Amino acid sequence: MTPFNQFTTKAKEVIRKAHELVIERSQNHVEPLHLLAALILQEESMVASILDKMEVDTILLTDSIFEAMEGTASGGTMSPSYQIFLTPELAQIIEHSSKVAKSMNDEFVSTEHIFIACLDIPSLAKDTLSRFKIEKEKVLFLIQEIKQGRMPETKTYRKNKNILKYTRSLTKLARENKLDPVIGRDEEISRIIQILSRRTKNNPILIGEAGVGKTAIAEGLAMRVASGNAPESLKDKEIVSLDLGLLVAGTKYRGEFEERLKNIIKEIEKSDGKIILFIDEIHTIVGAGSAEGSLDASNMLKPPLSRGELRAIGATTIKEYQKHIEKDPALTRRFQSVFISEPSIDDATTILRGLKEKYELYHGVRITDDAIKAAVVLSARYIADRFLPDKAVDLIDEASSHLKISLENMPPVLQETNSKVIKLEIEKEALKKEAKGKNSKAKTRLQEIEKEIADLREKTREIDLKWKNEKESVGEIKRIKKELEFARLEAEEAEARVDLGKAAEVRYGQIPALEKSLDANMKKLKKLQSSRRILKEEITENDIANIVAKWTGIPVSRMLEEEAEKLSRMEDELKKRIVGQDEAVKKIADTIKRSRAGISDPNKPIGSFIFLGPTGVGKTELTKALAEFMFDDEKALIRVDMSEFMEKHSVSKLIGAPPGYVGFDDGGGLTEMVRHRPYSIVLFDEIEKAHPEVFNVFLQVLDNGRLTDSKGRTVNFKNTIIIMTSNIGANYIDKMEKMGFGDRDIKGGEYAGVKEKVMEAMKDFFRPEFLNRVDDIVIFDILPMEAIREIVKIQIDLVRERLAIKEISLELTDEVYEYLAKEGYNPQYGARPLKRVIQNKILNQVASFIISKEILKGGVVSVSVKNDPSKTDVGEFVFDIKKGRRGAIIGSSILETLSAGVGV
Secondary structure (H helix, E strand, C coil): CCCHHHECHHHHHHHHHHHHHHHHCCCCEECHHHHHHHHHHCCCCHHHHHHHHCCCCHHHHHHHHHHHHHHCCCCCCCCCCCCCEECHHHHHHHHHHHHHHHHCCCCCECHHHHHHHHHHCCCHHHHHHHHCCCCHHHHHHHHHHHHCCCCHHHHHHHHCHHHHHHEEEHHHHHHCCCCCCCCCCHHHHHHHHHHHCCCCCCCEEEECCCCCCHHHHHHHHHHHHHHCCCCHHHCCCEEEEECHHHHHCCCCCCCHHHHHHHHHHHHHHHCCCCEEEEEECHHHHCCCCCCCCCCCHHHHHHHHHHHCCCEEEEEECHHHHHHHHCCCHHHHCCCEEEECCCCCHHHHHHHHHHHHHHHHHHHCCEECHHHHHHHHHHHHHHCCCCCCCHHHHHHHHHHHHHHHHHHHCCCHHHHHHHHHHHHHHHHHHHHHHHHCCCCHHHHHHHHHHHHHHHHHHHHHHHHHHHHHHHHHHHHHHHHHHHHHHHHHHHHHHHHHCCCHHHHHHHHHHHHHHHHHHHHHHHHHHHHHCCCCCCCCCEECHHHHHHHHHHHHCCCHHHHHCCHHHHHHCHHHHHHCCCCCCHHHHHHHHHHHHHHHHCCCCCCCCCEEEEEECCCCCCHHHHHHHHHHHHHCCCCCEEEEEHHHHCCHHHHHHHHCCCCCCCCHHHCCHHHHHHHHCCCCEEEEECHHHCCHHHHHHHHHHHHHCEEECCCCCEEECCCCEEEEEECCCHHHHHHHHHCCCCCCCCCHHHHHHHHHHHHHHHHHHCCHHHHHHCCEEEECCCCCHHHHHHHHHHHHHHHHHHHHHCCCEEEECHHHHHHHHHHHCECCCECCHHHHHHHHHHHHHHHHHHHCCCCCCCCEEEEEECCCCCCCEECCEEEEEECCCCCCCCCCCHHHHHHCCCCC
16 A cells, blocks of 8 residues: 555645544444545635535535445444544555556545545546536546646635635625615714724624614625725725525534634635635524534624724614613624614605615616605504515516516406407307397397497407507617616726726717607607507506505505595595494594694504493494594404403413413414504494503503503504593483383483482493593494484395395385384383394395295395285284296395394
């Protein structure tokens, strides 16, 4: 065998490393795979340079080698004598490496000779290299290139190999114009530059909520450095972003992660301060890569950070900073905090205007200024759990993406006409058989269909031609915009390398020509769309509102409708559903108007009320009507039954269990619902049943419009309406009910006295600080007969609407209305029995007529009070039926359909 004194130091290190790998795996045979693994893992070697130049994924190659090692059984287990042997294949490789060195006229055997020997001698090592397309001829050629010094770029590559592998150069991306512009963050960037220019502790850490623009600020600094608009101390610097995921990926064995990070730190230290490391989500380095007996990433960074040999910029959220960084004082003092706040509405609008061109170019659409304003305002108002400018940018991006897809698809008007043609073609084929006989109607209809199809096809041709012309024009505009962007980038690059001739040619030749062409094409498109517009290529505020509606479930019309116009008709809209409670409706409308006019406390909820009154007078119905009016959905209602909160500890159900208790991870029932649906009505039913401790939670909500849950998250209640119901004072109202209803004009003074007694009972039960925080206490009146009659009409109208779907009419006499009003009201239950009376007296019988086909489409059901024994009578009512034309009544559950919406 070749004497080891003929091997270079690097070659000896490789053989020693191969032995170590065998010992680590408790084996007793050194195989070619162990030797190959040692060659790949060796840093700063010829083999590493060869593989770099061949663009081989060394991480994947190393993984394949280790997998092959684990798959071989020839190594066995370590013998009790701890003797390690070489396999015959490995002995052959070492012997052959000496021959390779001689053939290349080298005096000593080095790592490249061993590598070539691995490619020559048949073994699992050779098979593994073959799978990665590593060929001997290519390796020999690269060795010659390196030895002759014709590859200086390889040295540069090797110098910062780990930085290039595990980081992303932000300054390089900035030079290539691949970063989005950073607007309105000059103060924060200047602060970072100031910290970076310090002699010691020159490491800024950006702290702010997710989405406020921390990463964008780091990119803004990189853009300043790339453009030369930075102080002398930063002009030649490079900012690289560490990819921690890539750094950890593939580290199977102890020490691999530390080795990679150590090499990155070493390369940064060797750069003499020319490289600045940006670590996004810096809290993830605390504990990253740690194992028993090893350091985590943060502890490895501390020494170079304190010495000033490593300059780093960190970015993290406030919560993660407090949880991970602040707990380590040694790490905290090595960084200087820079707090990044959420931009204001105006600043966010400016930021979006700066980004507008990038998104227009990418999606090939036009973004109007109204769309930008709507994105900022609507996101700030309706998306409470995220931050500007991120949420507004996402709205613009998604709206643009939606429009881009619709531009590529067939327009709806063309789809509609094509669909009509297909339906008519099907009908035509069906009628052809009937038209062959003596069916004159079929022949006439067939002629009509043929004419209709011909007209539609002509219309389709016109629309299709117009669509293609518009699409071509939009495509041309998109192409010119891309060329214009490329020309501007080319001009900037020419100016950077002081090629003034090229810069002048582009700036004063190509760019004006492209701008002129763009203007001409825009005018052409406008002309094409002057009569009728097929393609929509611009983002408007309606598009933004549609996306917000998809995200939040809040209807578009409510977002864009003028607030003043909406609120001015609030009382009238509520009175359409709520009868006989004008005073209650007025109090609620006045409170909400004050809030929306901006003269109420902006930190409180929109409104907070306590509803008092007997059952069946409209308390629940008013709550539903308010939910529908304010949020266009009766279901925008969070209902909390306060009888579930009778124990002191039950307050944890609202805000979540404390740390260490079961249910801590689930959060609070109330806080979680409001956090996900911030635009809701929160109904606390029967509040007097709750434990007094629960009211302490209410104080914070009613006064400050916020509630902090068990996890420390602040939930915003400023866009909610708080409604509480109570039965306190019900005994006084019961006494009033026994007097009868309908004579409030006579007994008005007595009723006012009852109200006063109810208010006194409220003051006796609840603490003053609670009642003082409520906007209004609303006592609902006992319903007079006039109100009951109105409620009957409202409920019957709802039934008519449902019958209209089946093309059936319902007619009731005045006597029927009067009968239903008298039968449907009970002093003890209010108007609630109305639903049952209408179902039992009318709906059940109408449903029977429909199912038995006694009434068909176009039929009329007339209901009157029994007075003619010759007519069909049901109980006290008489039903007169006009059957209508033949045809199926659509609907499966008739009674259920008719009954829907009949409630008080």
